[in-house]
Amino acid sequence: MPTRMDRHPWRLGPRGQRWLDRLLVGGLLLLALGHVVAGQLGSTVFSVLEVVPLLWRRRHAWPVFLAVAALSAAQAFVVDEPTVGQLAFPVAVYSVARWAPRWQGVTALLVGYAGAFVAAVRWILGFGAGELTAGNLSPYVVSIGAIVTAAWALGFAAQSRENYVASLVARAEQAERMAEREVELAARDERSRIAREMHDVVAHGLSVIVIQADGARYAAAKDPDVAVGTLETISTTGREALTEMRRLLGLLRDGDTGVAPQPGLDDVRHLVDEARAAGTRVEADLPSAPVDVPDGVGLAAYRIVQEALTNVRKHAGPGATVQVRVAVGREVEVEVRDDGRGAAADSDGHGLGLVGMRERAAVHGGTLEAGPVTGGGFAVSARLPL
Template sequence: MDPIPRPHGAEIVPQEDAPARRSTYDQRVEPVVPWTLGPRARRWFDALLVLGLCALASAHFLSDEPLPAAVSLSQFIPLWWRRSHSALVFAVVAASSAAQVVVLGMTDPIVGQLAFPIAAYSVGRWGGRWSRPFSLVVTLCACVVAAWAWTSWTASADNRLDNMVAPALSCAGVAVSSWALGVAGGQRDRFVRSLVESAEQTRRMAERDVALAAQDERARIAREMHDVVAHGLSVMVVQADGARYAAAQDPGVAVPTLEAIADTGRASLAEMRRLLGLLRTEESGVRPQPRLDDVAHLVEEAKAAGMQVEATLPEEWPSVPDGVGLAAYRVVQEALTNVRKHAGPQAAATLRVTVDDAVRIQVTDDGRGAASGPGSGGHGLVGMRERVAVHDGAMSAGPAVGGGWTVSARIPL
């Protein structure tokens, strides 16, 4: 139901504020991506991180400790690929950390062990489904091994287990916290990515709905144009042929016939301007539409064109919805147009319109029937069926018993 009352027999087609509404909708569905580093900024960040850590590792060279410096560099350099190959980088750093115990022996921590929490964070954030839990197990084992190595030279065998608890917990706290932060960051990335994809899908669906609505509107206008042009031109052709034959016998007949042709042409042009006006955004889009009681004008127009029409219409036209009235009017218009075009020059038509729980229409002619082929192609019958189907009605068209053609339609109220 429209929120604004419509004038009787008018169709509301809002156009002026359509661009404003579309822009507001587009702003509402435009995905808002949280601030994050771009690809170039990420490369610079990783480069500065690796270079800074390598600079710390070079301090071992200044202290005449080349072996710890080499081990530290072997742990820092793989961090350059921590985003694209996080699981492999973690495995390399973990292996290098394990090799540290073998190569350097039981010694103090070296600066290269800063790579382990960074690698744990990276695999927690960018690692695969199975690499994340596996890396957590490796991290806990590495913390125990590191604590065992660090306490080997400060504690005896009797109290070694007691003394390694504090270093193990400290190491695990740093490494596991880094891993947990990485997992949380990965979940956030996936959640943001899903929101962006959902907003993008919503935008695409909105664009598709707009395109489908425009396509439906173009199809409706095409049907309207077909009805107007086919009906108006067929009337004008019949009247022109009649005037041409009658003028040879009685020239006075040509004058009123030409006036009727001019009136029909002006009415068709006005109807075409109304339809074309729907395509112009600078107009309001409010145009009067034919109603059910305008069927009587169709009958008068057909008779004026020389067609033999016997019409049975309601004495008092009941009030019906505008859409139903327009559909009924177009069905009668197209049916009479088909009689003029296909039934033959001497064909007579019978029109019957009744209104009870539905608008019932029947148009029968005694012309050439199926031989004329009115249902073989074209948009007329298709347009009638579509109009009736919109209102959950039914329509049939085919040869009549004894010859001719019959069009029947029922449009529920």
């Protein structure tokens, strides 16, 4: 898989850029030695002064261009022959078009055209190429102007390409960050979903097992037959909880887990029977026939009833009666009400049951209300749209 650095085009690093500029300046100065050999002191001085600023052309393109342009204008009045230093002018124009703001690049191009005319005049006069006429002047102006235009066009194209590549890289990095964020959110949602499932399965199964175990302990001394039946209920509940746990762990693996499917709305009746077997008095008002509802909604309703019954066993107290009602119309209505301790029930404040039930309802666009009711007891009421 390509890394982020692989998406960047190859380019010289800072050190390579410095050495390239040094080689450019050194090559031009080497050519300027011809003026020294010819004894042209003025041409030598101007060549050195025009070429040396190119060392800073990348970071200070506009000041370097202004310096080279000013020296080129002064040279036109002091020296009447072409010099090697004049090669620095198109390089400075390129640098401005490449690294400076757009308006500075356009200004440099216009200055270059004016300089082409001045240079053409001085060259004609310096070479003694006849009279200063339009016919003699045009070839020089066009030739020098073409060099300036080419330098500006190359710099402009390089700047445009760099901006385009930078925008592509920025968009790619933004897309990568968004993809990573989506993966992180999906993983967090999946962890929350599995945490809710595990809480419901473990809390429900263990609450039944604890209650049955307490009952079996007291019944064993007086009626061993009752203890045997209670232990059988404990065994069945433990196996069912283990099966559900295997299914949840199977969600973390690829492929078929080979375990039972997730429970649905029709399995609420099993929860009621299980609660009754555990000694809880339950009055149930459930659909008389199987109901076809979306799997997600059915699972949410099942888990809400399961968690509500678990809370009744944990907090309502002995002798509490529970009313469970499930109705299906344009939405699934779930209500679990008990006449136990209600607001007086003990709680450590660390439970996740109500939080998980509200999250389940919210996932399907539903609502859930839970709290003590007038006259004692506790009620959980949920509505899940279909």
